[in-house]
Amino acid sequence: MTQTSHALVIDGLTIDRPNGQPLLRHTSFAIDRAEVVLLVGPSGSGKSTIVKLLGGLLENGPGEWRVSGRLHCGGQPMDLATERSPVGGIVFQDHALFNDLSAVENLRIAADHAAHPPDAVLIDGATALLDGIEPTQTVSSCSGGQRQRLAIARTLLADRPVLLFDEPNSGLDVAMARRLGELIRDLCRSMNKPALVVAHHVKDLLPVADRVLLFDTRNHRLVEVPRDADAIEAALLALDDSVPPASQPAGLTETGLAETGLAEAGILRSAGKGRDWRKEVGHRSRFHWFLRYLAEYFWELCVSPLMLIYMGAGALIMGFVSMWFGFHYNSFGGYLKSLLHDETLVGLGLVQGTVAVPLISSILFVARNNAIIAADIGNRVLSSQFSAMQNLRITARGYIFSAILINMVVGSLILLVVSLGMASWASMQTWHIQFPMQSFELWRSHFFRKLLPDGLHPAFSMVWVLLKVALSSLLAGGAAIVIGCGKKESVLEINAAIARSIIVGVTLTLLVHAVISILTL
Ligand SMILES: Nc1ncnc2c1ncn2[C@@H]1O[C@H](COP(=O)(O)OP(=O)(O)OP(=O)(O)O)[C@@H](O)[C@H]1O
Numbered sequence: 001m002t003q004t005s006h007a008l009v010i011d012g013l014t015i016d017r018p019n020g021q022p023l024l025r026h027t028s029f030a031i032d033r034a035e036v037v038l039l040v041g042p043s044g045s046g047k048s049t050i051v052k053l054l055g056g057l058l059e060n061g062p063g064e065w066r067v068s069g070r071l072h073c074g075g076q077p078m079d080l081a082t083e084r085s086p087v088g089g090i091v092f093q094d095h096a097l098f099n100d101l102s103a104v105e106n107l108r109i110a111a112d113h114a115a116h117p118p119d120a121v122l123i124d125g126a127t128a129l130l131d132g133i134e135p136t137q138t139v140s141s142c143s144g145g146q147r148q149r150l151a152i153a154r155t156l157l158a159d160r161p162v163l164l165f166d167e168p169n170s171g172l173d174v175a176m177a178r179r180l181g182e183l184i185r186d187l188c189r190s191m192n193k194p195a196l197v198v199a200h201h202v203k204d205l206l207p208v209a210d211r212v213l214l215f216d217t218r219n220h221r222l223v224e225v226p227r228d229a230d231a232i233e234a235a236l237l238a239l240d241d242s243v244p245p246a247s248q249p250a251g252l253t254e255t256g257l258a259e260t261g262l263a264e265a266g267i268l269r270s271a272g273k274g275r276d277w278r279k280e281v282g283h284r285s286r287f288h289w290f291l292r293y294l295a296e297y298f299w300e301l302c303v304s305p306l307m308l309i310y311m312g313a314g315a316l317i318m319g320f321v322s323m324w325f326g327f328h329y330n331s332f333g334g335y336l337k338s339l340l341h342d343e344t345l346v347g348l349g350l351v352q353g354t355v356a357v358p359l360i361s362s363i364l365f366v367a368r369n370n371a372i373i374a375a376d377i378g379n380r381v382l383s384s385q386f387s388a389m390q391n392l393r394i395t396a397r398g399y400i401f402s403a404i405l406i407n408m409v410v411g412s413l414i415l416l417v418v419s420l421g422m423a424s425w426a427s428m429q430t431w432h433i434q435f436p437m438q439s440f441e442l443w444r445s446h447f448f449r450k451l452l453p454d455g456l457h458p459a460f461s462m463v464w465v466l467l468k469v470a471l472s473s474l475l476a477g478g479a480a481i482v483i484g485c486g487k488k489e490s491v492l493e494i495n496a497a498i499a500r501s502i503i504v505g506v507t508l509t510l511l512v513h514a515v516i517s518i519l520t521l
Pocket residue numbers: 017018019041042043044045046047048049050
């Protein structure tokens with residue numbers, strides 16, 4: 001097939017599954033500008049795979065999917081065997097909105113990472129879909145339909161040449177599905193872009209489709225079928241060996257679309273109202289987004305109130321326990337009180353400051369944060385947020401992973417200092433209860449003798465303390481990211497990842513502390 005006026009041409013496409021089984025064989029198809037094409041086929045036939053391929057998300061190579069064929073979409077043709085398709089903007093079935101960002105931030109981040117910053121016309125067009133949504137609204141507070149419109153607007157702002165909708169009508173009632181179909185058709189017409197729409201329930205989308213492609217699983221091809229619900233259903237049933245011909249239901253008649261219109265249906269807004277959103281979707285630099293994620297994870301991993309209470313309680317208990325039991329409950333208790341008081345204080349200060357508090361602080365920090373990281377990343381995997389980021393040209397590594405690792409290191413050091421301070425204070429108060437006649441100055445001069453030799457500057461050994469705390473947090477955070485990024489198909493898998501991440505993180509922490517403490521004794 002040669003490129004004519006078509007917006008998208010796929011030539012000689014062959015796809016093999018990772019297990020070697022064929023999915024498509026030498027298939028060609030084309031989509032015109034402003035054309036809406038439905039892609040139908042049995043479950044598991046490969047519809048989503050085509051969407052992923054066109055959206056540049058299909059892993060291609062040894063041990064992965066095998067793809068060959070050519071793609072034409074303006075400019076030079078691409079070899080799909082070696083290049084990722086840059087043409088498709090995907091509206092994911094589960095919307096894949098970034099639920100840590102507000103509604104407007106979901107749009108901004110897409111606009112700021114588009115190949116070309118969207119102009120006012122595109123912003124107006126995209127934000128015209130957002131009736132009833134407040135810019136600062138959280139994603140979780142949006143209704144299902146609002147999320148869908150937000151997801152479509154976000155994809156439009158990324159300004160890819162082809163729109164891909166993966167089962168956009170699943171879970172919608174008939175009226176909503178029809179309004180969505182009209183919306184897709186109107187967007188294609190007004191933006192002069194082609195749309196490929198994967199659909200299981202074709203009846204509601206058929207009226208807006210220009211053509212229908214069927215995934216012929218017998219011959220591993222895409223074939224065009226008439227725009228007729230009966231014909232499509234018959235073709236789908238013919239591909240399903242498990243359905244006997246007699247059980248095939250009577251054909252469905254194509255219904256005309258209700259003449260409701262988008263404005264009446266509340267889907268389109270007036271241009272005047274859309275301007276509120278336009279002001280909000282301006283250009284922000286990558287550095288802005290880096291700081292945005294850095295701040296988000298700083299709050300989440302380092303200074304959330306519960307975190308501070310939990311770490312503070314650990315430090316206070318550590319300070320109390322080491323002083324109380326250090327003086328009271330050992331075989332030399334009586335002698336220690338009278339003869340070895342000063343040296344005991346020095347020893348307790350050293351052990352508490354260089355071993356016990358750093359270890360407890362690290363374990364508490366890593367255990368809590370590894371759970372959060374694995375849950376956060378696992379949720380992003382399960383809800384296709386990383387796929388959406390990739391499709392929107394947003395690098396997760398650049399923002400999310402780096403923000404997590406930086407905060408793991410910085411946060412562990414900040415909280416170490418806070419923990420040392422609180423544990424020392426608890427020790428001092430405990431000691432004062434034990435020896436009410438002694439001055440605090442006596443405690444201070446002995447307890448810190450090896451930690452702050454000149455009374456002001458930390459001893460060099462504290463460098464090793466900082467190193468083991470920072471290194472263990474970095475390694476544990478890295479492990480949590482890797483574990484979180486593994487394939488997730490259910491919440492149960494996220495739960496398992498959380499448990500694994502805590503175990504691996506705490507084990508790494510114990511090992512790093514043990515090795516560095518022994519090496520620097
Ligand atoms: N890693 C893999 N290894 C082997 N086969 C795979 C792999 N991933 C997916 N498949 C298979 O590839 C086929 C295509 O999957 P795809 O999700 O594209 O189907 P689909 O038509 O979108 O299905 P549905 O309509 O049920 O969502 C399925 O049969 C699936 O089992």
